[in-house]
Amino acid sequence: MSILIKNSTILTQNDSRRQIHGDLYIDDHVIVECSEKPLALEAEYKIDGTNRLVLPGLINTHTHIPMTLFRGYGDDMLLGDWLAQRIWHVEAKLDKKAVEIGTELGLLEMISSGTTSYLDMYFFEEAIAKVTERVGMRGFLGFALIDFDTPEYKAEELIQQCEQFVRRWKNNALISPLIAPHSTYSCKPETLQNALEVATKYHVPLHTHCSETRDEVYDVEKKYGVRPVEQLKKHGLLQKNTILAHCGWITKNEILDMKNAGVSVSHCPVSNMKIATGGFTPVPELLDAHVPVGLGTDGAASNNTLDMFETMKFCALVHKNHRWDPTVLPAQTVVDLATLGGAACLDMKNTLGSLEEGKAADLIMIDLKKPHLTPLHDPVSHLVYAVRGTDVCTTIVNGTPLMLEKEYLTIDVEKTLEQSKKIASELTS
Numbered sequence: 001m002s003i004l005i006k007n008s009t010i011l012t013q014n015d016s017r018r019q020i021h022g023d024l025y026i027d028d029h030v031i032v033e034c035s036e037k038p039l040a041l042e043a044e045y046k047i048d049g050t051n052r053l054v055l056p057g058l059i060n061t062h063t064h065i066p067m068t069l070f071r072g073y074g075d076d077m078l079l080g081d082w083l084a085q086r087i088w089h090v091e092a093k094l095d096k097k098a099v100e101i102g103t104e105l106g107l108l109e110m111i112s113s114g115t116t117s118y119l120d121m122y123f124f125e126e127a128i129a130k131v132t133e134r135v136g137m138r139g140f141l142g143f144a145l146i147d148f149d150t151p152e153y154k155a156e157e158l159i160q161q162c163e164q165f166v167r168r169w170k171n172n173a174l175i176s177p178l179i180a181p182h183s184t185y186s187c188k189p190e191t192l193q194n195a196l197e198v199a200t201k202y203h204v205p206l207h208t209h210c211s212e213t214r215d216e217v218y219d220v221e222k223k224y225g226v227r228p229v230e231q232l233k234k235h236g237l238l239q240k241n242t243i244l245a246h247c248g249w250i251t252k253n254e255i256l257d258m259k260n261a262g263v264s265v266s267h268c269p270v271s272n273m274k275i276a277t278g279g280f281t282p283v284p285e286l287l288d289a290h291v292p293v294g295l296g297t298d299g300a301a302s303n304n305t306l307d308m309f310e311t312m313k314f315c316a317l318v319h320k321n322h323r324w325d326p327t328v329l330p331a332q333t334v335v336d337l338a339t340l341g342g343a344a345c346l347d348m349k350n351t352l353g354s355l356e357e358g359k360a361a362d363l364i365m366i367d368l369k370k371p372h373l374t375p376l377h378d379p380v381s382h383l384v385y386a387v388r389g390t391d392v393c394t395t396i397v398n399g400t401p402l403m404l405e406k407e408y409l410t411i412d413v414e415k416t417l418e419q420s421k422k423i424a425s426e427l428t429s
């Protein structure tokens with residue numbers, strides 16, 4: 001499939017962060033040319049880029065996509081109460097059908113708000129993978145391991161099922177499998193070691209929650225005598241291609257360990273603040289230590305959206321305010337986190353994160369003809385401080401348009417919304 005975008009402002013996110021006004025040509029899943037001179041080429045899709053901003057698709061590095069069905073079901077609660085009184089109770093009722101519908105809803109929201117890759121961790125990951133592939137989104141999908149029975153499998157079956165999941169999806173164009181031990185507080189050492197074994201055997205990354213809350217750090221220390229990062233290190237999971245979600249309660253020594261091990265971090269500022277974890281992921285220090293950092297929304301049950309533009313803005317603001325310093329995390333750095341940073345977390349820097357010849361054609365277009373985006377002095381500033389997810393008009397993944405000028409090409413919107421409402425009310429009744 002070929003696509004020609006004409007006469008647009010293009011934010012390449014290349015090494016020199018070049019912005020051009022011109023044309024972009026895509027053929028056979030990749031970016032072929034990005035030019036200031038008009039390109040006189042034929043293409044299956046010709047898109048008028050006037051009043052549009054083209055940029056790399058955003059990479060959401062932490063989600064639990066079926067939890068989109070629990071959006072707004074239990075807000076303003078203490079974490080323990082929220083889990084015990086709301087989430088665990090509805091999660092226990094989940095089945096494959098509900099997960100498929102929740103995944104479709106989450107994908108619809110991500111496509112509509114400019115996400116082109118997402119890193120997930122949940123139960124029923126096989127069902128999530130099938131829906132993601134059918135819809136055409138790029139999914140880095142973590143098969144969750146935990147020490148109790150899930151709605152899908154008995155605890156003792158999980159590792160074997162996980163291995164089969166990895167084998168099935170290992171060489172897929174859109175889906176990359178990961179092993180996702182839930183956390184050091186919910187996985188005993190044996191579970192962590194099993195996860196590492198499968199990850200090593202198949203050369204796939206690990207994804208886990210780490211030091212999200214202060215209670216978690218205390219609990220792990222009490223149980224195992226070490227903090228979560230040290231526990232991961234002790235069992236060999238602190239290694240290159242391990243992606244740690246949150247890291248709101250980590251020390252300078254732990255950053256050093258993380259740097260030496262080559263792990264990366266998914267920073268989820270909106271979810272952290274909504275749950276009131278009280279911790280501040282030390283993003284400037286992690287970046288100084290050259291630890292790759294990406295941005296994540298976390299599940300929509302604790303956010304309550306999957307809007308990466310909102311997450312970018314929160315990311316910029318929370319660190320500035322916390323440090324009494326508006327120069328911390330400038331807009332360009334935050335755009336980098338949502339694009340190149342996410343690509344680095346996923347070890348996909350050669351394929352994703354910028355618009356350069358030969359890279360995957362994952363890109364989005366913003367409709368700039370809006371009151372809140374006028375005037376336009378600096379597109380990068382707008383992306384962090386003014387653009388909303390709803391301003392995205394076109395989303396292209398792997399050279400295939402999933403949304404074109406607000407028209408969804410791979411999802412039946414009406415059906416997805418109706419089914420989602422129905423299943424969500426059944427689950428919560």
Ligand SMILES: [Zn+2]
Nearest residue numbers: 209245298299
């Ligand atoms: Zn999470």
